[in-house]
Amino acid sequence: MHTLDNGLRVAVEPQPWNPGLSFTILVPVGATSDPEERLGAASMLETWLWKGAGPRGARAFADALDALGVRRQSGAGVEYTTFSASLLPEGFSAALELYADLLMRPHLPDDAFESVRALALQELAALEDQPPRKLLGRLRREAFASPHGQPVEGERETLERMTPDALREEYRRRYGAGGSVLAVSGGVDPDEVLRIAEKHLGAWSGDAPAPPAVRLTVPHRFHIDQETEQVQIGLFYKDVPPGHYDFYASRLAVAVLSGGMSSRLFTEVREKRGLVYAVSASPGSVKGFGYLTAYAGTMPERAQATLEVMEEEIERLAEGVTREELDRAKVGVRADLVLSGESSRARAGALARDLFILDRARSLEEVEAEVMDVTLERLNAFLAGRPYRDPWIGSLGTVEVGA
Amino acid sequence: MHTLDNGLRVAVEPQPWNPGLSFTILVPVGATSDPEERLGAASMLETWLWKGAGPRGARAFADALDALGVRRQSGAGVEYTTFSASLLPEGFSAALELYADLLMRPHLPDDAFESVRALALQELAALEDQPPRKLLGRLRREAFASPHGQPVEGERETLERMTPDALREEYRRRYGAGGSVLAVSGGVDPDEVLRIAEKHLGAWSGDAPAPPAVRLTVPHRFHIDQETEQVQIGLFYKDVPPGHYDFYASRLAVAVLSGGMSSRLFTEVREKRGLVYAVSASPGSVKGFGYLTAYAGTMPERAQATLEVMEEEIERLAEGVTREELDRAKVGVRADLVLSGESSRARAGALARDLFILDRARSLEEVEAEVMDVTLERLNAFLAGRPYRDPWIGSLGTVEVGA
16 A cells, blocks of 8 residues: 555555456545535536546547446445446556546536436436335435435436536535545556556645544434335444444354345345345445445335344344354355455455545455454454444335334 | 266366356256246246255255355346355365255255245336336347247246146256256366266256247337336347357447447437436347347436437447447457456356357357457448347337337
């Protein structure tokens, strides 16, 4: 890991055997930093940035990236926007130069603005046809009192009110090297990566505004009445923040709950009772705060029973886990780590996220050692403190659960 | 590649650098071989198989797999059911023994049958809340006159009528070594893999029924009237079958159409006109037949224009592509190939599918050489024959397009 003079942090993980390469540029521009009257700005900006940059218009820019065989993924999220690319190593410098144009010298042209707005409105409409995504977005909105609950896709009113000038102001205020991250993984030499990063991104200036502090609402229930075939159920629990002593204990607890075929939620909710086709619990985090989300989609007549078994199983963690459960959770987490190490894209993404959330990048070996270090006594002492209780509970569909 | 005495074909691709391993067992049991009165049988069987096998009940079986850290994925599809596992190489023999129990010695217990049926009915209901998936399934159904159009998830009536005995009969009739495939990729020694495969799967007997011949309906339009926010649009075109001289030319044509930011559909439908958030064209194939599917989700008032531009762009391929487009398509396909080589799971899946569709497995190098071999002249000669015309066209939503 290395920090350039302008504050841009760079992490490199060489995979000498790998004939491919991936990089992720993380810019701390997300829904949390969208002003209330400009919700959706981060997301619209990300789309607008692709409409021409540096010496190239939109079409020439797209052609240049495709000529390098760049496979890109980009998008705004809750706390940040990421720009990821996978490609052959020989194209790295040329590709990073294009991304530097995009970040530092975007045209943000007036004549593309209406098409950017149309796309944002479409994305908002598409959400209505995706009940699980809609519920989980709303769950975040209900749980956070701070801007962490703001909708990434914005709202119809804020999107309709957005102007080119307002969005350009957001770009100037929020895009900058300070607080941003470049992570690279694959068949590369770290010194060469640093040299290329310095060359293309060394002149990037500006600092991102500091992220807001996390505040929560009081746990409560909500329901979205919608004509769907299935009822969607979501639960949100406070969890241990990244970097905390109990962080890896909490990860293993979630693995016992939802890590494999023998996990408690899968066994109790799906296998024994056939209540749902899909049930899961996933850890989530924003800077300085961790949470646990549990999700199920089920038939209206089974919704209440499904919710009850989910809550019961999560509460029951407080009674501790068995040695066999812990051993299975550990080997499962270890397999996940080793398998994630296969993918340069997964590693670049994880390194970038680490730098943003923890201010340092963890190797797979470090994470594995920390996980293996969690003893049964330590995990059960953590769970005995009843870390998972008092959830926010939401449902979407024709039946309100737990009312 | 190696064929065991019982007809099971085994392909191994060593990745000596890889600390992980993946394998895929492909069994030619899918919707195409479901009898008409037992639609959904392949899918229900796959779920039922996990309910205990060999010396273990369902719970002990799940525990044993999780104790090996196996990350599994399995499911029935149009032509086959796949059972995939990713894990640490030292667990390979023990994991394959468990999968051999599952395939050769499943309990298929009466007392789990109703929960299997409940899950199948839930999956069917969940489809109603996934408009793109629903439309594309129906598109396949409209285009194929042969059983290739049958719904993988079955129908309410056939699921409700299914009995344990009927499903056991399907298991006996359709599961067997002949026609099945084992593909392994990752940090393994090929000879060792063959020894272990012979040990655990050498005694597997039986042959799968031969796949039916492909027959199509006459191209036509259809509409599914449903209260959704967006209108879903799908097009289905005949394409070159795998193994055909023009196969790689057709792949490059699809890449020009939909491979990157500069691709024609992305540029014309999304970037220039802002008509849709998501638009794509994807090649598909069943044994002996290839097809091309194009998809878009858009607002009702833009649906007709979206369909028109999509059809126009696909038809326009007949005029040929430019050298620049071909060069970009080639470097993009090459990047995709190299990046897919990172993942043992992706490689095991691709090898298994190759063995089923082509009766041989292709290395990444072979595919790359074939792609690079396609000249502009050859591609444009292929396109001049107007391979993409007369589509089946479907829509789902509040507005019927092209009516």
